[in-house]
Amino acid sequence: MRIDIITIFPEMFDGPFSHSMIKRAQSKSLVEIHLHNLRDYSDNKHRKVDDYPFGGGAGMVMMIQPIASCIDKLKAERNYDEIIFMTPDGALFDQPMANKLSMVENMILLCGHYKGIDERLREHYFTSEISIGNYVLTGGELAAAVVSDAVIRLLPGVLSDETSALSDSFQDNLLSPPVYTRPSEFNGWEVPEVLLSGNEKEIKKWQFDKALERTKMRRPELLNG
Numbered sequence: 001m002r003i004d005i006i007t008i009f010p011e012m013f014d015g016p017f018s019h020s021m022i023k024r025a026q027s028k029s030l031v032e033i034h035l036h037n038l039r040d041y042s043d044n045k046h047r048k049v050d051d052y053p054f055g056g057g058a059g060m061v062m063m064i065q066p067i068a069s070c071i072d073k074l075k076a077e078r079n080y081d082e083i084i085f086m087t088p089d090g091a092l093f094d095q096p097m098a099n100k101l102s103m104v105e106n107m108i109l110l111c112g113h114y115k116g117i118d119e120r121l122r123e124h125y126f127t128s129e130i131s132i133g134n135y136v137l138t139g140g141e142l143a144a145a146v147v148s149d150a151v152i153r154l155l156p157g158v159l160s161d162e163t164s165a166l167s168d169s170f171q172d173n174l175l176s177p178p179v180y181t182r183p184s185e186f187n188g189w190e191v192p193e194v195l196l197s198g199n200e201k202e203i204k205k206w207q208f209d210k211a212l213e214r215t216k217m218r219r220p221e222l223l224n225g
C-alpha cells in the first residue's frame, strides 16, 4: 500500500509514523508513506496556500491551485483508488471503513485547515470525505494519522499475531472482554478463576459472555447493527 498525505505541516507526522508497528510496517515495505508539503505546490512566490473567502466572513479558505497541482501531479504518476479529504463534516470514520481502506493499493489524504477548502475542489477531486469524530481539531493532520494507523495495522504482516486484528473490539460489533496478566493476585485482587483453569471451552464462553455484557453496558448501539 502507498499513502500520500498532503499537508501544510508535514513535521506533525514524524511522531506517529516513526514508532512501533507503523515504523515496522514501513521498514518491512508493507506500506510507503509519502508526505507532501502543500506550500511546495503553490505558484505564488510567497508559497501562499490560502485566501480570503468570497462574500466575506471569518477565516481563510484553502485555494484551489496548490491542492489541484499536487493531486494532478500524483494522479499523473499512478492510479489512486481513494482521494480523501479529511474534514470535520465528512463521514464518521469507523472499523468497517478502516477494513475497506486496508484493501486499496494507493490513496491520497488531504489535510484541511482554516475555514475549509474551496468547494470546487470538493466537487471535482475527492472519492470521499472523512471525519474522525464529532469535535473540531486545528487541522486534518491528527485525523489523517489516526486513519493511517487504523488502516496500516490491518495490512497482512503488520501485526505479529495476524489473528489479533480479527479479535479487536468492533471487528464483530463486540467490545473486547477484560484481560489479565501475572500476578494472579495483587493487593488481594484476584484474577477470575476460570482464566486459570486451563479449560479452553469454559474460557472462550466466559470471554464471549463478558464481551457481550460489556457491550450491552457501554455501547448498546453496537448490538443493534
Ligand code: 6GU
Binding pocket: 085, 086, 087, 088, 112, 130, 131, 132, 133, 134, 135, 136, 137, 138, 139, 140, 143, 144
Ligand atoms: Cl478530519 N479535521 C478536523 N479539522 N477536525 C476534525 C476532523 C478532521 N475529524 C474530527 N474533527
